[in-house]
Amino acid sequence: MENENSPLELAVLAGRILLSNGAEIFRVQETMERIAASYHMETFHVYAISNGIFACGTENGVAHTAEIRHVPLAPVHLGRVAAVNQLSREIAQGKHTVPEAFAQLRKIESLPFTANWFQVLASGVGSGCFCYLFGGSPFDCVVAFFSGLMVCLFVLLAGKKHLSKIMTNILASSIAAFCGLFLFRMGLGHNMDRIIIGSIIQLVPGVPLTNSIRDFFNGDYISGTIRLIDTLLIAACIAIGVGCVLKIASMMGIAVGVPV
Amino acid sequence: MISVFDALVQLVVAFFATVSFAVLFQVPKNQYLWSGITGSLGWLCYLLVNQGYGSVVIASFAATLILTALSRFFAVWRRTPITIFLICGIFPLVPGAGIYYTAYYFIVGDNAMAAAKGTETLKIAVAITLGIVLILSLPQKIFRLGLSKDRF
Numbered sequence: 001m002e003n004e005n006s007p008l009e010l011a012v013l014a015g016r017i018l019l020s021n022g023a024e025i026f027r028v029q030e031t032m033e034r035i036a037a038s039y040h041m042e043t044f045h046v047y048a049i050s051n052g053i054f055a056c057g058t059e060n061g062v063a064h065t066a067e068i069r070h071v072p073l074a075p076v077h078l079g080r081v082a083a084v085n086q087l088s089r090e091i092a093q094g095k096h097t098v099p100e101a102f103a104q105l106r107k108i109e110s111l112p113f114t115a116n117w118f119q120v121l122a123s124g125v126g127s128g129c130f131c132y133l134f135g136g137s138p139f140d141c142v143v144a145f146f147s148g149l150m151v152c153l154f155v156l157l158a159g160k161k162h163l164s165k166i167m168t169n170i171l172a173s174s175i176a177a178f179c180g181l182f183l184f185r186m187g188l189g190h191n192m193d194r195i196i197i198g199s200i201i202q203l204v205p206g207v208p209l210t211n212s213i214r215d216f217f218n219g220d221y222i223s224g225t226i227r228l229i230d231t232l233l234i235a236a237c238i239a240i241g242v243g244c245v246l247k248i249a250s251m252m253g254i255a256v257g258v259p260v
Numbered sequence: 261m262i263s264v265f266d267a268l269v270q271l272v273v274a275f276f277a278t279v280s281f282a283v284l285f286q287v288p289k290n291q292y293l294w295s296g297i298t299g300s301l302g303w304l305c306y307l308l309v310n311q312g313y314g315s316v317v318i319a320s321f322a323a324t325l326i327l328t329a330l331s332r333f334f335a336v337w338r339r340t341p342i343t344i345f346l347i348c349g350i351f352p353l354v355p356g357a358g359i360y361y362t363a364y365y366f367i368v369g370d371n372a373m374a375a376a377k378g379t380e381t382l383k384i385a386v387a388i389t390l391g392i393v394l395i396l397s398l399p400q401k402i403f404r405l406g407l408s409k410d411r412f
Contacts, residue, residue, distance in 0.1 A: 022285070077286040078343060081343060122281075126280030126281055129276045201351070205354075209354060214396070217397075239363035246368075
């Protein structure tokens with residue numbers, strides 16, 4: 001249990017929330033240093049990588065060390081990142097005592113995710129829209145909408161069952177390819193490739209790619225590398241998932257269409 | 261050349277595409293509008309440059325410049341981490357289609373096309389990287405644009 005009066009523990013908790021919800025390393029370290037400075041800690045040092053935080057500092061003449069790891073599989077919640085950012089601004093302005101800030105952080109830590117049905121709907125709409133952007137006809141978009149729903153339902157289910165990230169991505173992209181192929185062969189839609197692209201776009205590693213670039217830019221090469229590997233791995237998983245379904249289909253003599 | 265009507269439809273669709281990703285990444289509701297605008301303007305830039313130069317790599321680069329600059333401006337103006345706009349806005353540019361076509365040509369045994377598509381996907385990723393890095397290197401004061409100094 002954390003000591004509710006320790007700015008060090010407060011900074012580490014803030015850092016952990018930021019890191020596990022999709023913030024870049026630079027922001028994690030800067031926010032923690034800002035909090036420590038606001039509560040006048042005599043010394044404070046922090047080193048963060050993409051799956052761990054190491055911090056030590058001196059409070060009232062006594063040296064403390066804290067080390068925390070987080071689970072790298074946590075889904076992204078940018079609302080929490082924004083909330084911690086806002087809180088750290090208020091702390092810097094001297095608006096909160098340490099226990100108050102702790103209470104605020106606990107609230108932020110338990111900010112809920114959007115309701116599942118809304119997430120599923122959003123990914124359906126997203127799949128349909130992306131299908132259109134990549135040159136699909138309106139009919140394709142409707143098909144991509146349903147195929148995107150299936151993918152999101154599977155991802156949510158996989159999260160509940162704690163399926164590994166690699167398997168989740170391979171299976172989810174095979175579902176996207178299967179739905180696209182199946183519905184297309186049923187006579188729905190004009191371009192099978194556009195439908196499949198629309199429904200896999202929600203799996204594409206945009207978050208790790210962006211964060212990896214920003215970590216490299218800030219000189220955090222280790223974290224940048226970890227996230228780059230994450231990006232490449234997810235991209236490979238998507239390619240494997242889609243590829244397997246198309247291969248099996250073509251071996252069964254089903255035409256898999258010619259992309260433009 | 262695409263017509264004005266087509267461009268408007270693309271803008272609106274890109275807006276909803278970006279907002280649906282904002283929902284998936286739990287962006288606060290009061291930022292949906294702005295992350296959607298970031299994404300749709302980035303996409304419009306991609307379309308226009310792609311039409312003009314016929315190169316998806318240059319188009320991705322130009323679009324990334326625009327949308328990173330917009331993200332930085334919104335981040336200062338809305339007092340929110342830049343991540344919120346950048347991650348959602350970048351999604352239309354991330355080469356999802358490239359991954360698909362690489363896998364597709366690989367499977368059907370067209371290795372030359374698979375290599376070409378794979379290289380193009382990597383080039384787009386590098387173009388996005390360069391675009392983000394260039395804009396992030398600019399000094400912060402450019403993005404205040406007359407906003408008061410206490411915003412950081």
